[in-house]
Amino acid sequence: MYFDLTDPLEQKSVYSKLVGGITPRPIAWISTVSETGVDNIAPYSFFTVASVNPPVLSVTQVNPSDKSNKDTLSNLLATKQCVVNIVSHELVEKMNQSCANYPTNVSEFEAAGITSEASKYVQPLSVKSAKVRYECTLREVISISQEPSGGQMMLLDVVGIYIDERVLTDGYINPIALNAVGKLGGDYFVTTQSIFELNRPSI
Numbered sequence: 001m002y003f004d005l006t007d008p009l010e011q012k013s014v015y016s017k018l019v020g021g022i023t024p025r026p027i028a029w030i031s032t033v034s035e036t037g038v039d040n041i042a043p044y045s046f047f048t049v050a051s052v053n054p055p056v057l058s059v060t061q062v063n064p065s066d067k068s069n070k071d072t073l074s075n076l077l078a079t080k081q082c083v084v085n086i087v088s089h090e091l092v093e094k095m096n097q098s099c100a101n102y103p104t105n106v107s108e109f110e111a112a113g114i115t116s117e118a119s120k121y122v123q124p125l126s127v128k129s130a131k132v133r134y135e136c137t138l139r140e141v142i143s144i145s146q147e148p149s150g151g152q153m154m155l156l157d158v159v160g161i162y163i164d165e166r167v168l169t170d171g172y173i174n175p176i177a178l179n180a181v182g183k184l185g186g187d188y189f190v191t192t193q194s195i196f197e198l199n200r201p202s203i
Contacts, residue, residue: 015062015149016185019045024182024190028059029085029095031109031116031124032075039107039125040071041114043087043095045183046151055158056139057084065148071104073141073152080138081122082156085130089179089191121160131164131178 005014019025028047032040046060061073069077076082087095097112109116109125116125122135136156144151167177175192182190 019183020185023184025184027087027095027181027183028057029087029091029098029127029130030059030072031083031085031126032072032081033079033124034071034075034104035078036105038105039109039116040075041085041098041108041112041125041127042070042072043099044072047084050155057134057136057156057158059084059154059156060144061152061154063146063148063150063152068146069152073154075124076138076154077141079123081124082136082138083119083122083124083126084134084136084156085127086132086134086178087181088129088131089181089193091127091129092181092189095181119160120162126162130162131167132173133162134158135160135162 003017025045026047028044030042030044034040044059044061046062048058050056050058061070064070072082094112094114098108098114100111102108102111108114115128117128119126119133119135122137126133126135134156136158139155139157142153142155144153163173167174169177175195178192180192182192184190
């Protein structure tokens, strides 16, 4: 089947066709703090590395229909700081609970029972059990569309990286030890336990 996205009727179902095919997507569990000191944490699966030199992460907010920005982006615009916590399998239930539509004045850390600790260089809290965390400052926000379901791309400068020594092997992050979770379409997730290796070809 071919779906013509110039047809307004097809545009209504484009979300499921994008997130159902572009998988698995890594999850950025982003902690921020509001101007009034409320700690926030929420997961985003439109997430990747944008640059290595300088180190920059890319996370996209899909605009909600009832307001202009989610708390994460509002907090980032106000404070310019965040932590991207990587979700290992043992954290998936708390990550999922943090998706709930809590009021802005409620901390997901408290509501979902997420144990935190102070970050080193930025003000937002880190998830204590996260085996890999990226402390970041906001570089810029690229607005692709202000419409509902439009994208706001947050480019984040990485200023520090925490890695639990237990997931390091010869100085590299061991994907089996990290056991990160990825997002599929619908309510489905995937772990990285079933992996295989292919050597890069040489000509």
